[in-house]
Amino acid sequence: MNSRRGRSAEGRAEVRRDLVAAAVRLFRTRGYEETTVDDIAAEAGVGRRTFFRYFPSKEDAISPDHEVGLARVAEVFASAHPAEPTAALVLRAGETVFDLYADDPALSVERFRLTHEVPALRDRESARVDHYRRLFTRQLRERFAGDPDGELRAAVTGAAVVAAHNLALRAWLADGGRADRLDDYRARFRKVVDMLPGEPARDEPALHGVTERLEAAVARLERHA
Amino acid sequence: MNSRRGRSAEGRAEVRRDLVAAAVRLFRTRGYEETTVDDIAAEAGVGRRTFFRYFPSKEDAISPDHEVGLARVAEVFASAHPAEPTAALVLRAGETVFDLYADDPALSVERFRLTHEVPALRDRESARVDHYRRLFTRQLRERFAGDPDGELRAAVTGAAVVAAHNLALRAWLADGGRADRLDDYRARFRKVVDMLPGEPARDEPALHGVTERLEAAVARLERHA
């Protein structure tokens, strides 16, 4: 009855695409809360049970490639030359995710709209973004291992990069997700390097805190006065 | 039958505490997934329907004062003097949240443990943290309005402050949440000011970071002295 049966490679991918398309279509026309998983499955021409073989939950129907993005970022970090500057590395990793969203602009724009209007999807998206932040932070923590306050610098850098990435990405999506304007928003993301914490100072006497360094500067001033 | 009926102030607060205590107790002994809302309600001596009058979902049973934290942060920003340096302001706002968790260390430690072990609660916590990040970013965006790249600086600063806060808070909780060590971890959080993006450079060569700028100011004084 079903011509896709058994074609394990193309068949599965096709069913998956049908389900995503059905979910997007129904969420837009009928609303997220008003759409049941039964509706999505019926719209895609499969059984309800099959839906849950492709997506772990209803919320995941419009975010099919989250694991792919995480894997790509991990790959960028894993294959990076140890001497590559951190700023260049995090930029490359961030743009990898940017490109992933650019692969299917229409779906990304629709998901952006839904994640802004539906609280349940907004929270889900927050959790997803946090997965990226944790991945960045984890990778950077290894790079900064041994540095004074290396863990803090990893946390701040990871959070900053992900925040800047999302700011630029969402601006692009709000702008319609047009391919010809992609580079403008990628450039906007790259500006984050100007706001990243720098390497810990090495050649000076180790004075890291604001208070300590300020006190030292004032002490110098007092000596000169 | 129920002696708490109708005492709208104390009665409600008491029921609420009972429900939180029951949830924490059951989640620890039986596990989160294995505990139903019926179990929690029965343990607290109320009906299942009553549980949902106090908490919108099962996940919220252990995080009773999220809105309180958001409101306090908003209050810090709202009542701040316009001339107060951004670094000092975000530190004050962050420590306000720190204090909120310190109000009930035992509950905070238990919630920390659960949010690490249960994926559903971990994602929920991510969403909650993101609410703080958005609040910080929104407030800072107003402060930086007009600055070149003010929106990016707001996003980066907000994300950095929240990340540093969580790093320090979770370290304190992992350490047992002892009151006598609270100040150590608050100091750890304060180090974030050294990693925040500075004011946009106007006439000088690029000097980012609070510390560098203060040192430069003192250096100018030294030259004049």
Added chain:
DNA sequence: AGCTTAACGGCACTCAGTGCCGCTGTACAC
């Protein structure tokens, strides 16, 4: 005492998500 009001508990319902099982088309062996 009579009345109003607010919280409570129970009931019934929808829907997400899961385990189980029987079915069927495909691929492979012979």
Added chain:
DNA sequence: GTGTACAGCGGCACTGAGTGCCGTTAAGCT
């Protein structure tokens, strides 16, 4: 070509979260 192992599918039944509704009951007021 026939038999067989296998993988994906659909249906069924079940649990549990979350919601709307309503009758009940205790507190507060007059």
